[in-house]
Amino acid sequence: QFAQDIHRKALQEGIRQGVQQGRQEGRQEGRQEGRQEGRQKGMLEGEAKLLLRILPRRFGPLPK
Numbered sequence: 001q002f003a004q005d006i007h008r009k010a011l012q013e014g015i016r017q018g019v020q021q022g023r024q025e026g027r028q029e030g031r032q033e034g035r036q037e038g039r040q041k042g043m044l045e046g047e048a049k050l051l052l053r054i055l056p057r058r059f060g061p062l063p064k
Contacts, residue, residue, distance in 0.1 A: 056062055 052062070
């Protein structure tokens, strides 16, 4: 009985730690993906704004 209780408690603790580690890894992965997506979006927006400034200088006013 004692050995079974210890085994059960160890198993529960292992599961708890595994779930906690999985959550931490998931949050970290989500933050990394969010930063990467934000960087890409920012670069695209910056490139678009730059083109909107450069094109009229080169080719004249842009049609709306």
